[in-house]
Each structure stands twice: as structure tokens, then as C-alpha cells.
Amino acid sequence: MKIDGRSLGKVLGAPDNWRFVLLHGDDTGLIREYATTLVRTAAGSLDDPFRVSVLAREDQSRLEEEATALSLDGGRRVVWVREAGDGLAAAMTAILDGPAGSLVVMEAGSLPARGKLRKLAESRTDSASIGCYPEEGRALEGSVRRMFEERKVRVTSEALGWLATHLGSDRAGVRNEIEKLALYAGEGGELALEDVQLCMGDSGAASVEDAVFLATEGDREGTDLALERALSEGANPVAVARVLLNHIGRLRRVQAQIAGGQSRPDALKTLRPPVFFRKQTAFNRALDLWPLDALNDLARRTQAFELSCKQTGAMDLLLCRRHLAGIAAMAAGRRRRGHR
Template sequence: MKLDARSAARILRDPGALRVILLHGDDTGLVRERARTAALAVAPDLDDPFRVAVLDRDAPERLEEEVFALSLTGGRRVVWVRDATDAMTAPLKHCLGQASDTLVIIEAPGLTARSRLRTLVEGHAEAAAIACYPEEGRALEASIRQMLAAEEIRIDPDALSWFAGLLGPDRAATRGEVEKLALYAGRGGQLSLDDVRACIGDAAGVSLEDAAFAATAGDRAAADTAIERALAEGTSPIAIARSLLSHLHRLRRARLAMDSGQSRTDAMRALRPPVFFKRTEAFGQALSLWTADRLMDAAEQTQSLELDCKQTGAPDLTLCRRHIARLAGTAMMLRRDR
């Protein structure tokens, strides 16, 4: 059967009578995290060789052997398969045709919608398929809150919004940054926007902000330097596109407020989260250059950039560099025409 996000969380905490959990999708970090959650629900000690067996993609012939092995110390067994392909379909089908209480957890991030393995799991009453795709927007913010709540840590709304805007599409990287915040705040602590900035000021997301602010202000040299630093730090092109899009939308909201009669200062103050004081000059420069219509055009081009970067084989790094250069070039042209 196929599970939605709400059902998935419950099943991962308590698999019940399920015999197979298949985790697939683009977010490999989320795939691994959910696999670990499901495994711990059945076998609290993942280092116990009598209850937990880990197989790789090249060992489909061992699946049946491990599924029907006895737990010498008692308790339900877990067979954890990593990087699975459709080669696992036939042995898994054979296992499902026989009685067993072993839970098979399969990590298969590369499966397509037409995969035979997905078809088998989605059509079986004792198996569940869970899609693991990158979170964004409110879903990402909810996950961050949940991770921090586990340590009884609260985070201010503007801090949460700013922090979520910096994160890329990989769950493992997100959890790493959240753990850094938790260590900074301490159990039971409270995180403000200044706290979050102080804690992750060296993160790749700051390079993204540097690139976005410099490009829209017409500082080509600074924009090029910032985007190269972000890419060198491992930031994904999709995260770059999303960061740029968020920045352009914030600029457009402020520009529309100015067009309706607000002063530039008041329009910037009204944004949530507020513009960081060290970036108000660059943000103000961009507001003086760009019209609301031009910002909308730039946002649409940035959305196209994200779609292009998702295409298999696309030169995504080159596309990002070129897009930043175009934004900076447009801002420089607007400055000359003033």
C-alpha cells in the first residue's frame, strides 16, 4: 500500500504487523532517517547482530536467508536493505509468500514510478511504500520545530522563517544544522533570530544570501565570489534557486509597498523576518533599482532555473553561475539608466 505523509509518521514509529517498508524518493537523507526510525521501533539496539541484518544492493540472494533466520536472543528481526533496485523484487515477492514476522526495511531512493519493486510493495496489504521528497515551506518549518521540540527548545517565528530559507533539500544536512542549533541553545532553551544567525553564520546559506543581495544590488564581483563559495561548500543548485526566489519575492513585497505610498524604510521594516541590519544597505539599493514588474520577471526566470536544474544531465552549476551573472548584469544596467 501507498502511505501519505501523515500515515507515514505513525507507521514509522510503530510498524505493527507490516512486513515491508519501502522508502523511495529524491531526499536520500530523509530516506535514511526514516529507515533508522522504523528499525529502532522494532530493534532498539541496531548493533545487535542477532536482530538486525544490513544488506546492500548486490546481495538480493541473501534476502530470503535473513528474513527467515531466527532471532537467537528473542524479539522481532529487522532486515535493512540499502540502495535497493528492482533486482530485489523477485526475492521479496517470494518472502512475502511465506509466513514471517521479520520487518524488511528497503532504502531505494532511485526507483521510478514504474518500478517493479514499487508496484509489488504498493499492491501488497502487508507492505508500505513511503515517498521521501525534499520538504519546503511550512512542512520544512514544522519538521524543524519538531526536531527542536525533542530537546524542549523553542524558536521565534522570524528565526524559524529565516533559518528554513537557508536550508537545502537534503534532510541529513537539515538535521545537522538543527543539531548545531540545539547544542547552542541547550535543552529547554529559546532561539531568537540573532541566536540563529550567530550559530550558523558560517553556513553555506550565508553565502547564498551574499550572492542574492550582491546580484540584485548590481555588485557582480561580490555576487560571483559568493556563488563560488556557496558551490564550494556543497550547496545544491536547487537550494541556490530557492534562496534567490525567496529574496526576489521579499524585494517585490517591499517594492509594492513603496508603490502604494510607503517609504522605503517602512516597507523594509514591515517584512517578516526583518532584513538583517548588516544587509539593509544592499536591500535598499536593490529596491531603488528594480520595479515590481522586473522583480516578477526575475522570479519567473529563477523558477525556470530550478526546473532546469532538476533535469537529468543538466549543467546545473553552470546554469546557476549564469543566472547570478544575469541578475547582476540587469541590476548594473538599471543603475546606469537611472
């Protein structure tokens, strides 16, 4: 069966109802999180040698042997397969057609919709196919809120909104940041916008924001350095696009208020959350260089860049570097010509 977000709890919370669960997609952190939840719920532990068999790529020839083995303590066995591919479809079909009672949990990367493993998992009522892709927008906000609730930490709406636009897209990276913030707040504590900005000041998310701000103020060398740092720390080009679109949107909002007759200081006060004090100078430099019509055009270009990154086979890293370098070059040109 193909499982969507609304039905996810039926699988993760009740693994005894399934014989085969296939986890596939681009978000390796989310895949590992779901696999860990399934194995722990089904077997009671991740490292019980009598109940859990972990098969790396080099061990996958033993899949049928492990799936048909009996548990020595009478409980249900779990076979946890890493780096799975369509080459395992024949063995998995034989297992499902036989009497084996083990649960097989497979972690795979991106699989084609017509691939053998996905077709097998989606065509059977005793099997589940779960796509794991980077969360965005409200979906990401909801996940972040739940992670804080699990740790008995409150977070303000401003802080939550800021986090949703600055966290990376990989689930493991998101969870690591939440762990750090929850430790800072302490059980029963509350995180405000200033707290999360302070705690994430040296993170990969901050590197993305640095690259975006430097690009719009025309610092080409600084943009390159900040972007490479962000990418080396696991930032995703789509996440870079989202941070950039958020920054452009805030610049557009201020320029529109100014065009309507407000002073710049008053227009800046309308932003929620407000511009972080360490970024105020860079934000004002960008306002000097980008009038509203140029920002509208830049937003359209950035949306096209994000869409290109999401296309199958796209050279997203190259597109990302080229897009930010182009913005920095345009801003530098505007500064030289004395344009806003």
C-alpha cells in the same frame, strides 16, 4: 501500500505491522532518518548482531538468506538494505510469498512509479512504499518546529520563518543545523531571529543567501564564488530558487511601498523579519538597480527556473549557475547604464 504524510506514523510507530518497507526518493537524509527509526523501533537497537542485518550493495545477494534466518534470541529480525534497486524485486517477492517473519527495510534513491520495487510495495497490504522528498514551506516549518520541541527548545515565529527559507533541502543537513542551534540555546532555551542568523552565519545556507544578494547587486565574480561554496556544502538548486524568490519578494514589497508614497526607510521597516544588519547595504544596492516591473519579471523567470529544476532529468546545477550568472550580468548592466 502507498503511504502519505498523514499515515506515516502508522508505519514508523508500528513496524511490527509490516513485512517490507520501501523508502525511496530524492532526500537521502530523510530516507536514512526514517530507516533508522524503523530499525531501532523494531529491533530495539541499530547494531544488535542477532537482530539486525545490514546489507550494502555488495551483500545484497544474501537478501533471501538473511530475511529467512531465525533470530537467536527470539525477537524479530530486521534486514536493512542500503542502495536498493529494482534488481531486488524478484528476491523480495519470494520472501513475501514465503513464511519469513523478518522486517525488510530498503533504502533506495529515485525509483520510477512503474518500477518493480514500488509496484510490489504499493500492491501489498503487508508492505509500505514511502516517498521521501525535500520539504518546503509550511511542511518544512512544521518539521523544524517538531525537532526543536524534541530538544525542549522554543523558537520565535520570525526565527522559524527565516530558517524555513534558509535551511538546505536535505533532511540530514536540516537536522545538523537544528542540533547546532539547540546546543546553542540549551534545554529550555529560546531562539530569536538574531540567534539563528548568528549561528548560521558561516553555513551553506548563508552561502546561498550571499550568492543571491551578490547576484541582485551585480557582483558576478562574488556570485560565482558564493554559489560554488553553497553547492559544495550540499545546497540544492531548488533551495537556491526558494531563497532567491524570497529575496525578490522582499524587494518587491519595499518597491511597492515606495511606489505608494512611503519613504525607503519607512518601507524597509515594514519587512518581517527585518533585513539582517550585515545585509542592509547589499539590499539597498539591489533596490537601486531593480524597479518594481523588473522585479516582477525576475520573479516570473525564477519561478520558471525552479520548475525546470524539478523536471525529471533536468541539468539543475547548470540551470542554477546560468540563472544566477544571468541575474548578476543584468544587475551589472543596469549599474553601468545608471538605471535603477
